[in-house]
Amino acid sequence: MVEEGALLWEPSAEIVGGARITRFAEWAGRGAERYEDLWRWSVDRPEEFWVGVWEYFSVVGERGDGPVIEGTMPAVEWFGGASLNYAANALRGEPGRVAVVARDEVGGRRTLTYGELAEEVGRVRAGLVRLGVGRGDRVAAYLPNSAEALIGFLATASLGAIWSSCSPDFGASSVADRFAQITPKVFIAVDAYTYNGRRFDRSEVVADIAVQLPGLVATVVVGAGEKLPDEMPGLVLGWEKLRGEAAELTFEAVPFGHPLWIVYSSGTTGLPKAIVHGHGGIVLEHLKALSFHQDLGEGDVFFWYTTTGWMMWNYLVGGLLVGATVVLYDGSATHPGTDALWRLVAEEGVTYFGTGAPYLIASMRAGVRPEGLEKVRGVGSTGSPLPPEGFAWLYDVLPDVQLGSFSGGTDVCTGFVGAVPLLPVRAGVIPCRCLGARVESFDPDGDPVVGEVGELVVTRPMPSMPVMFWNDPDDARYHESYFADYPGVWRHGDWIKIMPDGSCVIYGRSDSTLNRGGVRMGTSEFYRVVERFPEIADSLVIDTGQLGQEGRLLLYVTLAEGEALTDDLVGRLKAALRGELSPRHVPNEIREVPGIPRTLSGKKLEVPVRKILLGTPVDRAANAGAMANPEVLKHFLP
Structure with a gap:
């Protein structure tokens, strides 16, 4: 049995010196500080820190002259007077560099440069405008992790419209439970998908979902659509028709907190919560997380195994914000073998590979020994706690990578705690609390504790916290979800132990x-x-x-x-x-x-x-x- 806390990896002086977080710290005048001191600055003086993130990355938009933070949790407003657009920031990469590699289980592969991606987004944006989509309208997607999903999202965001997606392995009732809440104007759906070597027709499911969406104007079908029933609400057209006309790509400037997308709680015990995130909060949070904690930037190839129904898809496409190439994969993680993802990582020259902890455990149990991964310098793990044995296995097969175990949630579309290139990796231990996330452990009396297991709470606001729940006009459901136990403090629902050095261990959900x-x-x-x-x-x-x-x-x-x-x-x-x-x-x-x-x-x-x-x-x-x-x-x- 591997001892929790056993040292497995330490960053070299070269890694620390070349890390993007080091360059940011030097730029901010804090180059000599330890990580814990840098974290303390980020949570004690959040106005300075988040303005620093905006300026360091030259965010496309107007910062405005309003206060950086106004109010207290849960009623917080960020960057009053600012305006920006997520898509404008995601599509500013050099036109000739590869932005996207889209792979599927049956061997399909498609690449798009930043220039080609922008052209496709402009085409789909124009198609959405022809369907009447504008600022504040919702576009719902029932799509796999494909190029069409990314293009559709960016086109929607460019208009100031609101995106929401589910994976095609979701059943009709669960999709309707989500999308009917938000009354989309346009529904984009695939008529079939392949998973684990089998093809699944979704024509009837698509029709079933569409009839449950009040106010639906049009359904856009990705695929032949030959089996769709004749009776469908509104207009039905194909993806090629939607993108049929070239058009100049422009971006609607929106306020910092303007809704970008709607994601959902699991919905396993009731109607899923429709969680709304804003343009500005996601741009700043993902720039920070991807660049400083995962050390990603231009020249990196970023792949996280996910579907469009998990927040990690939203996080993955954020790789465009830092200028990386993002790899989209539509298919099973273990078809035709448990090593399927490792082979994809090798073939695409991935530099940072993220997945769920269960896949790493499955690889360990199957005796997988990945090969051809010389370009990989980071592996991310999330979704559930990775046990010390999982840490040890990864360092047995890939001794030179940095393993980043992260824990966060759909609620903030990022990690509260995770890794950073400045700190060592120890078995079963998450190295740090993320910059800008004032995470603490509360005992039953609501007092902070160190070295003891307690409730994971966040005691200062983060810009990617929800701007609202959809159809929650008085914020009652939002308040009940996070702030009912400790007034003014976000209770996340996980058990955490925070060590004196700021590292931590997650022990699972506190309600179980x-x-x-x-x-x-x-x-x-x-x-x-x-x-x-x-x-x-x-x-x-x-x-x-x-x-x-x-x-x-x-x-x-x-x-x-x-x-x-x-x-x-x-x-x-x-x-x-x-x-x-x-x-x-x-x-x-x-x-x-x-x-x-x-x-x-x-x-x-x-x-x-x-x-x-x-x-x-x-x-x-x-x-x-x-x-x-x-x-x-x-x-x-x-």
């Missing part, structure tokens, strides 16, 4: 805590023990206890191929949990299930399963359309 005899523990510690067993492919632990009443601790396991849940395996599991956690954390029962329920972005559904075990009907506990494998829920009935 294991509380045994007064000993509280995040589920990630439990999974670290269980999933080290080669016989276990996946697991889920649920504490059915309620306020003032201890319940049963149930462990569900999905077995590796050819394995069985024998008495010997059960005994070894219980012994390991007793010895490495505590006697209180030995499960009352270990049950075999064919699969662990997960969201479409790969997160385990701990809270919905707990609700099912406490008597909530399956269809009320979880939205099947927002799940990757809803068929497994029936195996968790009490």
Whole structure:
């Protein structure tokens, strides 16, 4: 077992000296400071820091003469009087440099230079204008991670219209739950997609979604569209028709907080929250995060495995803001083999590769040893906590890269905590709190603690916090989601331990805590023990206890191929949990299930399963359309 905190990598003097964050610190007159001091400046004097980000990157737009920050959380306004446009900042790369490489599972490959991308955006922008789309209108997309999705987004943003996307593996009901809330004027959809070697026709799903979108003017079909039903609301046209006329690309200047896109909470336990982010907040946050924390800029090739239904897609396309080449991939991470993404990374000369922690664990378990990755200098991990064993495996196969484990959320479309080129990497430990993110750990009384597990809170505003929730006119749902527990303080819902040096460990969601005899523990510690067993492919632990009443601790396991849940395996599991956690954390029962329920972005559904075990009907506990494998829920009935 790998010891948490074991040193795995340290930046060389050359890496530190050449890092973009070092150049920024020198520019800002803070070149001699340690990272912790630089972070402290960024959160104690946010007006100076965020103005510095704007000026350092020469953001395209007018900063205005209003205050940088006005008000207190949750009612904060940033950069009053400023105007800008996300697309204008994303498309300012040199016209001849490659901006996008779009790959798919069946071998398709397309490249666009910054100049070619701007031309395509201009064409689609003109097509949207012909359909009546203007400032403030919504464009909804049911698309894979393709060039069309990126072009459609940038065209929408250039108009000051508002983008929102879902992946085509979402079911009709889950998509309608999202898009019907925002009443889009135009719906862009693919009629089929390929995943894991299979082609899935979505014609009927597209039609089903369209009829549930009030006020829809037009549906734009990417693909042949031959199987779409004759009865569709509004105009139906193909993508080629939409982009059919060349046009000059211009950009609508909008206020700093003008809505850019709408993203959604998982929607597994109720109607998804429609989270609205603004142009200015996302431009500044992504410039900061991508350049300073991941050290990305011109000459880099940036790839994060994601779908359009996960906020990491929005983060990935932000690579254009720093002048990088972004790689879009439409397909399965493990087809035709577990090493599929590693091979793509090698083929495209990727310099920074990001993925979910489960993929790194799957690669470790499959014994993958990537080759041809000489250009890779950074690997990012997010979505769930990466255990120390995952850290150690990566450094066994790629000893010279910097592993960046990040934790944040859809809510802010970035990371609260993560890596930075100035700090070492230790097993299971996230090196720092991100610049501009005043993250603290609160005990049950709302007091900050160091060296103890507590609630992850943010005590100062960040510019990429939501400008609002859609259809939440008095901000009641927004307030309830983040500010109900600690007035004026953002409670994110994760367990975190912050070390004296500013590094931290994330222990999973605080609303799925294991509380045994007064000993509280995040589920990630439990999974670290269980999933080290080669016989276990996946697991889920649920504490059915309620306020003032201890319940049963149930462990569900999905077995590796050819394995069985024998008495010997059960005994070894219980012994390991007793010895490495505590006697209180030995499960009352270990049950075999064919699969662990997960969201479409790969997160385990701990809270919905707990609700099912406490008597909530399956269809009320979880939205099947927002799940990757809803068929497994029936195996968790009490």
